[in-house]
Amino acid sequence: AQSVTQLDSQVPVFEEAPVELRCNYSSSVSVYLFWYVQYPNQGLQLLLKYLSGSTLVESINGFEAEFNKSQTSFHLRKPSVHISDTAEYFCAVLVSGGGADGLTFGKGTHLIIQP
Amino acid sequence: EPEVTQTPSHQVTQMGQEVILRCVPISNHLYFYWYRQILGQKVEFLVSFYNNEISEKSEIFDDQFSVERPDGSNFTLKIRSTKLEDSAMYFCASRKGRSGGSYEQYFGPGTRLTVT
Numbered sequence: 001a002q003s004v005t006q007l008d009s010q011v012p013v014f015e016e017a018p019v020e021l022r023c024n025y026s027s028s029v030s031v032y033l034f035w036y037v038q039y040p041n042q043g044l045q046l047l048l049k050y051l052s053g054s055t056l057v058e059s060i061n062g063f064e065a066e067f068n069k070s071q072t073s074f075h076l077r078k079p080s081v082h083i084s085d086t087a088e089y090f091c092a093v094l095v096s097g098g099g100a101d102g103l104t105f106g107k108g109t110h111l112i113i114q115p
Numbered sequence: 116e117p118e119v120t121q122t123p124s125h126q127v128t129q130m131g132q133e134v135i136l137r138c139v140p141i142s143n144h145l146y147f148y149w150y151r152q153i154l155g156q157k158v159e160f161l162v163s164f165y166n167n168e169i170s171e172k173s174e175i176f177d178d179q180f181s182v183e184r185p186d187g188s189n190f191t192l193k194i195r196s197t198k199l200e201d202s203a204m205y206f207c208a209s210r211k212g213r214s215g216g217s218y219e220q221y222f223g224p225g226t227r228l229t230v231t
Contacts, residue, residue, distance in 0.1 A: 043119075043206060044158070044208075046219050046220075051218060101146065101171045102163055108158075
């Protein structure tokens with residue numbers, strides 16, 4: 001079975017500062033990786049994904065994540081955060097190659113942007 | 116942009132009662148899912164549904180749960196006899212299909228179920 005660890009439950013950061021939200025996973029098979037964002041009182045929105053190819057993936061709002069197979073990590077980064085980035089961020093994995101179909105989520109990291 | 120919708124947004128029920136949570140997945144999607152998020156905890160997979168049958172379910176999805184696609188648009192989750200510990204946010208999700216590498220799941224806004 002696979003698991004996802006998000007070590008930081010909360011990350012406070014000042015506006016316009018860089019941020020990194022950490023995600024590590026464990027799995028005995030290949031996985032696909034996702035980051036979802038949950039704004040207050042809303043559902044989960046897909047932020048970005050890694051399926052194959054380039055290990056660095058980017059979102060339209062300035063976030064990026066890098067798949068590191070040797071470290072089994074998929075950390076999320078943004079060089080300069082904005083107040084509107086305040087949200088809960090969830091890392092998730094999906095076993096690749098068919099079969100198991102449900103996403104396994106981490107516990108989430110609450111990103112708090114301070115003015 | 117098409118999105119997954121869920122009704123109701125909030126459901127309050129008494130312990131032992133049956134509830135049905137409703138979802139309308141994105142119209143050309145083939146795979147459907149239910150997840151739940153107990154307050155303060157991680158999002159947990161319940162069940163996946165494809166071609167009118169359950170394709171995978173978790174340990175949480177016991178005999179008190181059932182899913183159905185009663186028509187071409189709705190996807191429902193029924194909890195037969197609710198317990199206090201069923202109180203959670205329930206998310207529906209859908210996915211287009213595996214062809215073309217479409218693995219991402221799109222989530223609805225959720226239904227908050229409160230069991231009293």
